Amino acid sequence: MKKVCLLRLAELSGVARPCLAAIWLLAFLLTGCHNDPNPKPWREKRADGKPWVVRYASMPEEVRSLDPQVSYDSISRMVLEPVQDCLLEYAPMKIDPYELQPCLLESIPSRTMNADGTVDYLCKLKRGIFFHDDPCFPRGKGRELVAADVHFSIQRLCDPKVESPISANLAEYIAGMTEATDAAKRNGERFDYATMKVSGVEALDSHTFKLHLLKPYPQILYWMAMHFMAPVAQEAVNYYDGLPHADGSRGEMISRPLFRFHPVGTGPFKIVEWVRGQRFRFVRNENYRTTVFPSEGWPKERDAVNGPLAGHALPLVDEVQLGIFRELLPMWLLTRQGYLDRFAVQKDAFNSLISATKGLTPKYADRGLKLEKAVEVSTFYISFNQQDPVIGTNKKLRQALSCAYNPQGFIDILYGGVAPIAQQLLSPGVFGYQKDFRNPYAFNLEKGRRLIAEAGYPNGIDPATGQPLKITMDTTANSSAERQLAEYEQRQLEQLGIHVEVVENTFARMLEKEDQGNFQIAAGTGWGADYPDPENYFFLFASSNFPPTGKNINRYKNPEFDQLFEKMASMENSPERLEIARKLNEILIEDCPMVLNFHKAYFVVTQPWSPETQVNMMLEGGFKYMTVDPALREQKRREWNAVALWPIPVAIALVIAGLGYAVYINRRRNV
């Protein structure tokens, strides 16, 4: 066949030959042309012959570290979560209130209060859970998870070289952590895992251990649902050392990755591909038996989707492709074409997606897209420095500023009006959150003007100077959106007749100013909770938590608040604890060390083939619960990406006409 073609080409005349060659070349180049940016699935079919199901997801940045004992940012946790299971986990459909469920543990640990004030938690690991198959294990086969792995993880928290960000927090509660850390420091920062044991983790048998706490700390259960306490295999940490080893097929030296870039976990997926800056590819862990899809916890309207999945083995898909998109526009365009299965609606796509009734616009509703609202466990506010001689000493002035600020405009500009205005520090779903509570110092300009006069600055004029009171507002303004928002905040506060000078800072400089208390007002501050407990919010205003070691950047100090906080922090949830949480809220609202802004929230659009099967924002992705109908996706993609052929003949006609005109002009000039 090849010979025949070559002969024919050789027989062609001079002009036809290059034309034909050009057509062949064009056809060759165009064979790779399509608008699907996703790489081919890892496999075409499962081992049992069923179709291989892929989920396409996105994230905005590259990860920093995948070491479970180190990784703290949500992006890294999104990649770690499918790979590394925790002792406990959040129930995927329970958000009001949030609820924990066992993951690697058989059940929620039982607590024993000791006479000396210490507390023990009895923890039993599920049997038959294996680490991923990996070269770090003998013959590449993952071994069974045992209690010693949990002890090793806690030891790693104490290892100064691991640099875990939460080591000091947990050392305050888990017995023996401080001693182990000190021993390592005395040993030249070298942690000897064979001898430096953490007495707070006591293995009772291969799968049972007791966690000894120095004092009551019910929040330890939430820490068990985070990766810091997730068990890791010592073999994996030792094997992935970043050094060259004779691992090549012919014994040549090859550098192994560092453990922080090569997690070996027990989770539902394994990382099989990581193209830096582009994507992660996860493939199902065939040995995963740890959890199944829950059988309850969702409202009735989700029965149709979640009902059939109840008790189903996890994960529901075979592969997850997690693309890294630094810009929002490509994410929206790919969602529109059907190449991403889920999209968090940003302000730029808001107007085309959301209708006047806060539903989907008809164009996208007709496509079968669905709209969900996601509220993060977070609260954002503008901070006042309580040690500032002007702001910190004048409660009325702070209340006036709070009354002058209307968060709704802020929310409309940045979050398309979807984020709820914060009426209190606690966010929805957290124990102690009061649905009907209204902040008495929320936006009310008349009240603000009255309060600023009572504060000693009638119409915002400083009697000492006869000029408008000058206040400095520090902010980080690294993007156009941040600059717009800072300007909005400035304009709102200036409604009282004062002058607000905005100082832009780099992120590092802003943190430095917050640590040093070198500001009057700090805009853009807030808190994304580590766990949904009032202790994790109110500690931000405890005087024991001043910077640089703590997070009380407002330098708020109130003995009554401190006393109540200390009492509430170590209590189990109860009516008494609820009452204290309410009292703490009232004190904060009245003292007004901040202007409450909003709880971060946004709309999420899901494709008709990938309904939302988990809504818990404490999960970073929740990929194991996600499902896809690949046949419907393929059908919709074909419909939505139908190629219009008319531009091709039109373009060819235009080129021919242009060439013809050029030839005509050329001949006329040369005649």
Next chain:
Amino acid sequence: MSGFFDQLWVQNALLFLGFGLFAALIVSGSRNERWQRAGRYLRGDRTGMVSGAIIAIYLLVGALETLQFPYQNGTVSVIGWFFRNVPIESTYSAPLAATTLSTSDPQPLKGRHLLGTDALGKDTFAQTIRACRTALILGGFTSAIYIPLGTLLGILAGYYRRWVDDIIQYVYSVVASVPEILLLVAIIIVLEKGLGTMSIALGTTGWVGLCRLIRGETMRQSERPYVAAARALGQSHWRIITRHLLPNVMHLVLINFVLGFSGLVLAEATLTYLGVGSPIGTASWGIMIDGARSELSREPVVWWNLTAATFALFGLVLSLNLFGDALRRAFDPKRG
């Protein structure tokens, strides 16, 4: 340092100083025969005159926006006073629209806006006009830093040569070898953001080109008979430099100033786009273009802010380049 230059009275004083220096430069140059011939040629160059007139309008608008006077417990610029009745809306609105740009919850506007409004509801036309001040301040401040520096060092290197030339060459080679944008960002981060800081950063990095140019021209002029005659008459080095060499290189300074001004206006837009440019609340084309990053991906698209800033920037930069070319032609000795 940035705080000092960001004070209103300093900016007003520098504005007048800048205008004064520019006028002095023209007046002193007009005594030079070469300048007189160039002036006569320029008057007959229609493109040059039109672009010069456009630049003058920009300068006038920028000056009127800089001049402030007391108004209602504060101060207002002359341009600001003209726009005092233009209302601020809640958010975006399209040019001449009656409601805000929102399919979900359109709000009636308090007034009509010729070029629409931005995300914070500010009138785009007013912002575009007021941004002339930023361009003027930045171009003026920066030129006031880099032109004396580049001219002085260039003349010294070209006239004295030997070790003076070696040192100056070494310094500008070092400065030129550092990636300019990194150096700019580093200086601005260290000194904190502000128009003054941006001018200092651009001024301290922008003198190298002018210095090289003036050094070469000074070397050429130093070989001419009139310089040899001045030396033979026993004139001092200072007198030879100021009375003989400087007037003969000033045309290059003028051309470089005009062409460099357009580069500075563009640099402001670039630095603002990188997040280290004009401070919050400043009317600036750079800020408008930076904001358009997200505006262009909106649906429906917000095109008016980018368009207005681009046209305003394009008008000034094109006029400066055309005027610079006209000056170069006017001063060209080969013109005959």
